[in-house]
Amino acid sequence: MSAPAGARGSAREEVLARLRAGRDAGAPRTAPGPVPRDYARRGAHDPGSPGALDLLVERVEDYRATVTRVARPGDVAGVVARLLGDAGSVAVPPGADRAWLTGIGGRGAVVHVDGDPRPLTTADLDRVDAVVTGAAVAVAETGTLVLDAAAGDQGRRLLTLVPDHHVCVVRAEDVVGTVPEALARLDPLHPLTFVSGPSATSDIELDRVEGVHGPRRLDVVLVG
Amino acid sequence: MSTTDLPTPTVRPAHAPAGTGHLRGTRPFPAEARDALANTQLRRNLGKATGVIRAKRAAVVDEVPDWEALRRSGSAIKADVMARLPELLEQLEAAVTARGGVVHWARDAAEANAIVLDLVRAAGGDEVVKVKSMATQETGLNEALEAGGVAAWETDLAELIVQLGDDRPSHILVPAIHRNRSEIREIFLREMPDVDPDLTDEPRRLAMAARTHLRRKFLGAKVAVSGANFAVADTGTLSVVESEGNGRMCLTLPETLITLMGVEKVVPTWSDLEVFLQLLPRSSTGERMNPYTSTWTGVTPGDGPQAFHLVLMDNGRSGVLADPDGREALHCIRCSACLNVCPVYERAGGHAYGSVYPGPIGAVLSPLLTGITGEDDVNASLPYASSLCGACFDACPVRIDIPNLLVQQRAASVESHHRPTGQDVAMRAARVAMTSAGRFRAAEKGLGLGRVLGGRSGRITALPWPASRWTASRDVPVPPAETARDWFARTRPGRER
Numbered sequence A: 001m002s003a004p005a006g007a008r009g010s011a012r013e014e015v016l017a018r019l020r021a022g023r024d025a026g027a028p029r030t031a032p033g034p035v036p037r038d039y040a041r042r043g044a045h046d047p048g049s050p051g052a053l054d055l056l057v058e059r060v061e062d063y064r065a066t067v068t069r070v071a072r073p074g075d076v077a078g079v080v081a082r083l084l085g086d087a088g089s090v091a092v093p094p095g096a097d098r099a100w101l102t103g104i105g106g107r108g109a110v111v112h113v114d115g116d117p118r119p120l121t122t123a124d125l126d127r128v129d130a131v132v133t134g135a136a137v138a139v140a141e142t143g144t145l146v147l148d149a150a151a152g153d154q155g156r157r158l159l160t161l162v163p164d165h166h167v168c169v170v171r172a173e174d175v176v177g178t179v180p181e182a183l184a185r186l187d188p189l190h191p192l193t194f195v196s197g198p199s200a201t202s203d204i205e206l207d208r209v210e211g212v213h214g215p216r217r218l219d220v221v222l223v224g
Numbered sequence B: 001m002s003t004t005d006l007p008t009p010t011v012r013p014a015h016a017p018a019g020t021g022h023l024r025g026t027r028p029f030p031a032e033a034r035d036a037l038a039n040t041q042l043r044r045n046l047g048k049a050t051g052v053i054r055a056k057r058a059a060v061v062d063e064v065p066d067w068e069a070l071r072r073s074g075s076a077i078k079a080d081v082m083a084r085l086p087e088l089l090e091q092l093e094a095a096v097t098a099r100g101g102v103v104h105w106a107r108d109a110a111e112a113n114a115i116v117l118d119l120v121r122a123a124g125g126d127e128v129v130k131v132k133s134m135a136t137q138e139t140g141l142n143e144a145l146e147a148g149g150v151a152a153w154e155t156d157l158a159e160l161i162v163q164l165g166d167d168r169p170s171h172i173l174v175p176a177i178h179r180n181r182s183e184i185r186e187i188f189l190r191e192m193p194d195v196d197p198d199l200t201d202e203p204r205r206l207a208m209a210a211r212t213h214l215r216r217k218f219l220g221a222k223v224a225v226s227g228a229n230f231a232v233a234d235t236g237t238l239s240v241v242e243s244e245g246n247g248r249m250c251l252t253l254p255e256t257l258i259t260l261m262g263v264e265k266v267v268p269t270w271s272d273l274e275v276f277l278q279l280l281p282r283s284s285t286g287e288r289m290n291p292y293t294s295t296w297t298g299v300t301p302g303d304g305p306q307a308f309h310l311v312l313m314d315n316g317r318s319g320v321l322a323d324p325d326g327r328e329a330l331h332c333i334r335c336s337a338c339l340n341v342c343p344v345y346e347r348a349g350g351h352a353y354g355s356v357y358p359g360p361i362g363a364v365l366s367p368l369l370t371g372i373t374g375e376d377d378v379n380a381s382l383p384y385a386s387s388l389c390g391a392c393f394d395a396c397p398v399r400i401d402i403p404n405l406l407v408q409q410r411a412a413s414v415e416s417h418h419r420p421t422g423q424d425v426a427m428r429a430a431r432v433a434m435t436s437a438g439r440f441r442a443a444e445k446g447l448g449l450g451r452v453l454g455g456r457s458g459r460i461t462a463l464p465w466p467a468s469r470w471t472a473s474r475d476v477p478v479p480p481a482e483t484a485r486d487w488f489a490r491t492r493p494g495r496e497r
């Protein structure tokens, strides 16, 4: 390390030495046994099963987000077009399925692809009306969508943060029952964002109000 | 020159030094609480808010069939962390460094603040956006930055209300819980330069005013400061759990991110998060999941901050670790459930505890972190800020035995006195009674210990889940408001002022 390494280095050694001494001085008389893991790793529903999908819809709608179910990938474009309404500009990550946006072509809405030709800036995204992405996994029990920034159809974190409206396309096979199932499918080395409903606050008299700094509107399209 | 031959000085676990940060108030709890009890508005605001959140929590905890298994697992993971804390921190440091982050170590609050200030200056910033963080409240980082010429903007709505109102946080999760909507409206009208003068006190309108106020700050910020809910040792992954999206803004948009965390926030593995990400949201905001949880590992080229600094802070934690019982207080995941069910907190409010950590956990964690220096130490009064009703244990998602810690800290409080006084004698007598079955009844009435020692342990062995769910989730019968006050009046005559 650079210049302050001496001073900081000694802090490191001292903190670690204090903690070693504390660890030993306060050690319990009987060493703790192995961590019990008898909680449920799987829920009542298999990944992608009709029960898991129904539960996801119920739980996402509980957060006052919308869910639209379509049977086939080819049906996504029509729903996306309806959800985007009269949005004049839409951002998408580079790996998003272009077929999702074919329904809005006729209205002359501008589609901005991140990285094509250049990465979108915060200022660019502050001017777009909506963003359309995929999701890595969805958790039925908690109504949570997980976005993996390393996945081409989900994109860099700011894409789904700055625009005020997020349309998220979720595939049935990516819907799991529980939080443990979801974490097992994710790579912790990628930046991940767990999204459960639109942004919200309960800071005023613990009254939940949707829509603070993140997207105020969240629409989910569930495929399959 | 090599330094390896020098004798190694003995390094001892340390308490948080006085002088920097907010682990101590200025007046003892009874004096603060008495004033708070006279504030009808405060009590009404608190009573309403804690009532709402207790009901929400009970509903979402009830629907989890394996809640008790999750609690036991969470508790055991934390006990394992304490047993391996130095090793896990070294592992975390190596993983964060390998992914492009820079790790710093701070012995105490002053050193943590100095490191952050240096980093902000090195990044060329004269202002930072902040995600709500207990660690930076603990160190008084905002004041330290301000003294160094750096403006710190709190971006969590409740923290913003506190900052604009020139106020102090009164709750771990909802720092402005003592404020009602019309008070918040007045603060915004007074303090936000460009606010709509027709602002109403409708929560939605107030939240939108905060959005507008902060948006420009987020989009232009160069440096962000955050805390961390969890840090995964084996991957180097940090995690922030939040609601509003202000956390995502801070973690994503600025060029430099500085995260300050207490050393106890480390967990061994990524899959440990599957336990805590279930326990925390249901216990804190009473939601199945909070709106946003962000995880990141070091620096990701092209995405988010390109400079990441992690400051690992002791500030008294090594001292707590050295206490065989007290170290359990380091298991706390700051959900605030114990505050919301505490009859003393509900009446006295968070400010009465002086420290940034209020409520039942604060009443033990604050004196454990600072140590109790003597009879005039205001933190010596905190362990008495409880009727020992046991509701905090039932609510705690990681099963911290707060009532036991309260009793232990009462003993520490007595022992810290240099000269025996009437108060000491009373407490020593109580301690003897607590540890002796035959005399227990005598103390039971005055201390309200019956439910704690008899009722709870009876339930644990005799009523395993699901019967225990009833006790874990029901609203707590509220002991008379006067219990704690009476206790003080009786045991500390003339000491309240």
Ligand code: SF4
Pocket: B283, B331, B332, B333, B334, B335, B336, B337, B338, B339, B361, B392, B395, B396, B397, B398, B399, B400
């Ligand atoms: S002590 Fe337990 S209940 Fe209280 S804030 Fe900490 S984790 Fe939550």
